[in-house]
Amino acid sequence: MVKAENELGGAGAQVQTDASGQFHVDSLAKARFTVTVSSPGYLDATQEVDLDTFPHAYLVFTLKPAPGPNGAPSGPSSLDPTVSAADLAAPPEAQSEYKKGRKLLLDEHKPKDSIAPFKKAIQIAPNYPLANFLLGTAYMDDQKWGDAEDALNKAIANNDKLGPAYLALGTCLNAEKKFSDAEEPLLKGLELDPDSAEGQYQLAWTYWSLGRWQDADPHARKSLSLDATKAAAHLVMGNILLRERNGKDAYHEFNEYLRLDPKGEYADATRDLVKRLDKALTDAGIAH
Numbered sequence: 609m610v611k612a613e614n615e616l617g618g619a620g621a622q623v624q625t626d627a628s629g630q631f632h633v634d635s636l637a638k639a640r641f642t643v644t645v646s647s648p649g650y651l652d653a654t655q656e657v658d659l660d661t662f663p664h665a666y667l668v669f670t671l672k673p674a675p676g677p678n679g680a681p682s683g684p685s686s687l688d689p690t691v692s693a694a695d696l697a698a699p700p701e702a703q704s705e706y707k708k709g710r711k712l713l714l715d716e717h718k719p720k721d722s723i724a725p726f727k728k729a730i731q732i733a734p735n736y737p738l739a740n741f742l743l744g745t746a747y748m749d750d751q752k753w754g755d756a757e758d759a760l761n762k763a764i765a766n767n768d769k770l771g772p773a774y775l776a777l778g779t780c781l782n783a784e785k786k787f788s789d790a791e792e793p794l795l796k797g798l799e800l801d802p803d804s805a806e807g808q809y810q811l812a813w814t815y816w817s818l819g820r821w822q823d824a825d826p827h828a829r830k831s832l833s834l835d836a837t838k839a840a841a842h843l844v845m846g847n848i849l850l851r852e853r854n855g856k857d858a859y860h861e862f863n864e865y866l867r868l869d870p871k872g873e874y875a876d877a878t879r880d881l882v883k884r885l886d887k888a889l890t891d892a893g894i895a896h
Contacts, residue, residue, distance in 0.1 A: 611644045645693065691738065692767040698733040705729035706739045713742055719749035737767035748780055756780045771800030775807040782810055787817045805835035812844050821851045839869035843878065856896050859885045
């Protein structure tokens with residue numbers, strides 16, 4: 609429900625959003641209005657608009673789940689990113705298919721099985737951001753990068769505040785070694801969700817892969833400050849420290865990577881590097 613109230617007490621308006629989450633209000637007086645969007649289970653979102661100065665205005669609202677009785681969100685799980693009006697406007701049949709897919713993907717860890725219900729939800733409601741987002745992550749799990757890109761771009765097109773979708777798109781592009789293309793969505797995603805340890809790591813990896821290790825440094829450090837168990841971030845940090853000629857700290861970062869991921873993709877090469885670093889530090893008389 610969308611309600612526009614004139615601050616002077618004059619005529620206002622009350623409308624419902626359409627199937628894509630959009631709304632249109634005509635014939636309002638030239639005055640300031642408070643526009644409020646409401647939906648059961650979500651906090652009201654409010655913005656002000658001055659039609660006395662500008663005769664037309666375009667507003668975008670993002671709704672957040674309201675706290676339940678115990679303080680937990682009563683809307684979607686915290687595993688879900690920000691819910692938009694377009695998500696709330698999806699028909700019940702589409703929301704039902706979305707919930708099936710979400711359960712298969714996030715609760716039962718069956719990404720391949722989740723694809724069909726997500727696609728059915730999108731067939732019913734093409735402008736369904738969360739369904740497109742989770743479809744993209746399901747494709748990523750199956751390493752179908754092109755399909756993942758398409759779904760994630762559709763999610764972003766219908767909700768440009770969907771931070772996790774930008775981060776997932778950047779991650780997808782990194783996996784395809786499209787590092788120059790990955791920078792922009794990762795920066796946008798971190799603007800919306802700066803405390804994503806994975807997002808910070810992915811941007812560090814982007815910059816490292818582009819040879820911009822100085823730019824990678826703060827993002828690798830931020831990732832580890834948010835999640836010290838992220839093995840790959842320790843590996844990137846170790847390489848950055850080597851570039852900074854800080855072999856002692858690099859040695860510790862590489863060892864932490866091996867502790868956290870002893871069978872990782874780069875484990876064997878890192879063990880060889882640790883041995884060489886150990887000898888170099890010992891020969892230089894540096895305690896480590």
